[in-house]
Amino acid sequence: MIPIEFFLAFAAILFAIGAYGVITKTNTIIVLMCIELMLNAANINFIAFSGFLGDAMGQVFVIMTISVAAAEVAVGIAILLNAYKIKKTTETDSLTCMRW
Amino acid sequence: MFIEYTWLVPLIPALCFVLVGFFGNKMGKTGGGYLAIAGVAVSCLLSVLISYEFFTSAAYASPGYYTESMTWFTFPGGFEITIGFYVDTLACLMMMFASFISMLIFVYSLGYMGEEGKRKRRYFAEVALFVTGMLGLAISSSFIEMFIFWEIMGLCSYLLIGFWSFNHPEGDDKADNAASAAKKAFLVTRLGDVSLMGGLFVMLYAFGSLDYTVVFDAANIASVDHNLIIIACLLIFGGVIGKSAQFPLLDWLPDAMAGPTTVSALIHAATMVKAGVYLVARCFPIFCEASSVMLLVAVIGGVTMFFAATMAMNNMNIKKVLAYSTLSQLGYMFLALGAGGYMIAIGIETGDTALIAAGSLGYTAGCLHMVNHAFFKALLFLCSGSVIHSTGTEDMREMGGLGPKMKVTSITMLIGSLSIAGFPFFAGFFSKDLIIEQALHAADYGTAGWIFIVLWALAIITAFMTAFYMFRMWYMTFRGPEGPKTQHCHGESPKSMTVPLMVLSIFAFGFGFVLLFGFDGLLSINVDLATGQFFVGGGHAEGLEYLVEFFTNPWTYLTIVLVIAAIIIAKFMYDKRKINPGKFNKNGTSWLYRALASRWWFPELYNQVSWKLGYGVARGVDYVDRNIVDGAVNGLSNAVVGSGDILSKAQTGNVRNYAAVVLGGIVVLFVVILALFYFMGGL
Numbered sequence: 001m002i003p004i005e006f007f008l009a010f011a012a013i014l015f016a017i018g019a020y021g022v023i024t025k026t027n028t029i030i031v032l033m034c035i036e037l038m039l040n041a042a043n044i045n046f047i048a049f050s051g052f053l054g055d056a057m058g059q060v061f062v063i064m065t066i067s068v069a070a071a072e073v074a075v076g077i078a079i080l081l082n083a084y085k086i087k088k089t090t091e092t093d094s095l096t097c098m099r100w
Numbered sequence: 101m102f103i104e105y106t107w108l109v110p111l112i113p114a115l116c117f118v119l120v121g122f123f124g125n126k127m128g129k130t131g132g133g134y135l136a137i138a139g140v141a142v143s144c145l146l147s148v149l150i151s152y153e154f155f156t157s158a159a160y161a162s163p164g165y166y167t168e169s170m171t172w173f174t175f176p177g178g179f180e181i182t183i184g185f186y187v188d189t190l191a192c193l194m195m196m197f198a199s200f201i202s203m204l205i206f207v208y209s210l211g212y213m214g215e216e217g218k219r220k221r222r223y224f225a226e227v228a229l230f231v232t233g234m235l236g237l238a239i240s241s242s243f244i245e246m247f248i249f250w251e252i253m254g255l256c257s258y259l260l261i262g263f264w265s266f267n268h269p270e271g272d273d274k275a276d277n278a279a280s281a282a283k284k285a286f287l288v289t290r291l292g293d294v295s296l297m298g299g300l301f302v303m304l305y306a307f308g309s310l311d312y313t314v315v316f317d318a319a320n321i322a323s324v325d326h327n328l329i330i331i332a333c334l335l336i337f338g339g340v341i342g343k344s345a346q347f348p349l350l351d352w353l354p355d356a357m358a359g360p361t362t363v364s365a366l367i368h369a370a371t372m373v374k375a376g377v378y379l380v381a382r383c384f385p386i387f388c389e390a391s392s393v394m395l396l397v398a399v400i401g402g403v404t405m406f407f408a409a410t411m412a413m414n415n416m417n418i419k420k421v422l423a424y425s426t427l428s429q430l431g432y433m434f435l436a437l438g439a440g441g442y443m444i445a446i447g448i449e450t451g452d453t454a455l456i457a458a459g460s461l462g463y464t465a466g467c468l469h470m471v472n473h474a475f476f477k478a479l480l481f482l483c484s485g486s487v488i489h490s491t492g493t494e495d496m497r498e499m500g501g502l503g504p505k506m507k508v509t510s511i512t513m514l515i516g517s518l519s520i521a522g523f524p525f526f527a528g529f530f531s532k533d534l535i536i537e538q539a540l541h542a543a544d545y546g547t548a549g550w551i552f553i554v555l556w557a558l559a560i561i562t563a564f565m566t567a568f569y570m571f572r573m574w575y576m577t578f579r580g581p582e583g584p585k586t587q588h589c590h591g592e593s594p595k596s597m598t599v600p601l602m603v604l605s606i607f608a609f610g611f612g613f614v615l616l617f618g619f620d621g622l623l624s625i626n627v628d629l630a631t632g633q634f635f636v637g638g639g640h641a642e643g644l645e646y647l648v649e650f651f652t653n654p655w656t657y658l659t660i661v662l663v664i665a666a667i668i669i670a671k672f673m674y675d676k677r678k679i680n681p682g683k684f685n686k687n688g689t690s691w692l693y694r695a696l697a698s699r700w701w702f703p704e705l706y707n708q709v710s711w712k713l714g715y716g717v718a719r720g721v722d723y724v725d726r727n728i729v730d731g732a733v734n735g736l737s738n739a740v741v742g743s744g745d746i747l748s749k750a751q752t753g754n755v756r757n758y759a760a761v762v763l764g765g766i767v768v769l770f771v772v773i774l775a776l777f778y779f780m781g782g783l
Contacts, residue, residue, distance in 0.1 A: 023760045031755075096753030 007048035015041035110236035124221030131220030147195035189637035194238035292342015299335030344376025361485030369478035398438025405431025436466035469531035483513035501582035521567035530612035567666035
C-alpha cells in the first residue's frame, strides 16, 4: 500500500507546476493546459482520500469533475477562437480589453 | 338648528375660493365676482342666524359657549389635536361684522377692480380665501386650528398686497413697491408668528391640550405653573404685535398700501389686523393671570396709538394717512383691553367684584371699538378708493375741491371722518370715550397705576391728532382750491361702489348706539370670583346709564372740545387757507417734520437691523451650509470617488495578473491559517 503522503505530495507538485504555468506563460492555450493540470491535481487528491477513507463518494466527484472540465475546455477553446478572430493573437498580454 | 352648522361659515368662502380659482374665467366678465359675493352673503346670513340662535339658547347663559369638535390626530405622547368650532358672543361678533363688511367690500370691488380683466379671477379667489381665514379664526375651537387660519390670512395678505406685481422690474417703481411691501408684510408678520408658535408650544406643554375649553377652564389654569402661563402670554402677544402691526413691528402696514385699495380695506377693517385684537380678547382668561402682562398690552397699545397718529399728521398720501390711523386705532383697542384686563387681574387678586365689573368695561370698549373701527375704516378706505379711482392719484396735493364733483363720496367720507374723530354721537365717540375713561380709571389701582396716567394723556392727545389729520385729509381732498387732477376726474363712481359706501356710513354713524340699547352685555366679559371662571357675554346691560356716565364726566367735554378745535384748525389750514401750515414746520425743514416724514426712522432702523444683523446671520448660515454641511457631503463623495480611482488602477485586464493575485491571496491565507494552528494550537 502506497502511503497517502506520496499521493498528496505528487498532487501538490502537479498543482504547483500548473499554477506556475498559469502565471508565467503568455500563450493562452498553454494556460488552459496548465489549468487542466491543476484540476487533475485536485482529482488525484479526491481519489487518494477516497481510497484512504474507503468512501466511493470521492471517485463519484472525480468523474463529475472530469465531465465538467471537458465542457469547460470546450467553452474555453471557443472563447479563444473568437478572441483570435478579433485580435489575431492568443497572447494574454494583448487580450486586456475586459477592464474599466 | 343652525348652530350645528357653524363649520359652514368658513367653508362656504373656501368653496368659493376653489371654484373661482379654477373656473373664474368661465363665469363671465366679473371673473367669479358674483359667486364670491354670494358665498360671503350666505356666510353672513348664516352667522346672523347662528348668533340669534346662540343668544336665545340655554348655552348662552351657561356655560357661555357652544362647542363641537372631533379628533383630528393623536400624538404618541397622548396629545390630541382636535378640530371643531366654538361659538360664544365674541365669535358671533367677529363672524357677523367680518362677513358683512367683506360682502360690502366685494360688491365694491366689482366696480373698483372692473378694469382688471383676467386678473379678477385671481383677485376674487384670493379675497374669498382671506375671508375664509378670518371666519375660520373666529370660530376655531382650539389654538392650533386658530393658528392654521391665522397663517392662511398671512399668506393671503402677501398674495393680495403684491397683487399688482411680485417682481422687481427695472424702472417700474409701483411694481417694485408692491413686491417689496408684500415681502415685508409677510416677513414681519412671520416674526410675530414664530413667537406665537412658541407660545402655543409652551401652552401645549403646560396644559397638555390646546382646546379653548381646556385652556380657559379656571381649574386647569389654577393647576398650571403660573410662570409658564405668563411666558405663553408674552409669546402669544408677540404674535399679536406682528399681526396687528403694533410697536415695534408696525412698519409693514403703511407699506401694505401698495396693494389695491379694496385689499387695504379688507386688511384694515374686516380681517388680518383685527385677528390680533380678537386673540387678546379671546385669551383674556389667561392674560388676566398677571396684571403685568396686561400692563404690557396697554403700554404697547398706547405707544403705537401715539406714534402712529403723529406720523399721519404730515403725510400727503391719502391711503397712508388712513393706514397710520388704523395703527393708531388698533393702539386704542389694545389700550382698552390692557386697561380693562389690568383692573380685572388686580380685582381677581384682591377679590374686588366692583373692580372686575369696571375692568369688564375695558373689554367692552375694546371690542366695541374693534367693530366700530371696522365699519368706519372700511368706509374711509372705500371712499379713498373711490377718489383714487376717479382722479388716478393718491397724492392729496393733486386733489382738492373734489366735493361738488363727488357728492356721495364726500358726504360718506365726512361721516367716516367724524366717526373716527370721535365727534359726539357718532359710533367712534362712544367707544373712544369709553377707552379714555378706562385708561384713567385703571390709574387708580396697582403699583403701576401712574403709567396709565401717561397713557391716558397720550390717548387724549391722540384723539386731538386723530380729528386733525382726518379733517386735514378731508379738507385737502374735497374742499379748497381744485388740484391739477381734479379738473379731469371722472366724476362720481359707479353704483356698485357708492351703494356699499352708503350702507357702511349708516353703520359708521349708528353702531355706537348698540351700547345704549342693551347690547353691551354681548360685548362684555365676567368673572365668577368663587371659581375664577371667565364668561364672555352675559354681563351688565347698563343701557342709557352710559350716556349719564359720559356726560357727567368732565373729561368727556375736554375731548369733545379738543376734537372740535382740531376740526376748526384743519378747516382754517386746508380749506380757508388762512393759516399756512408751512410756518409751523419751517416749510418742511424742521427736525420734527423730517422725523415724521421718515416715519421716526423706523424703516431705516428695520433696514439697519436686517442688514447688519439679519444679513450677517444669513451670511454665517450660508457659510456653514456651503463649507461645513456641503463640505461634509462633498468630502465624503470625493473620498469615495478618489479611492475608487486609485483602486481601479489594479484592474490591468491581464488574466495572468489576476491569477497571480488569487494565488498569492490563497498562499497568504494558507500561511495565516498555518501560523494560527502553530501558535495558538487551533482556531
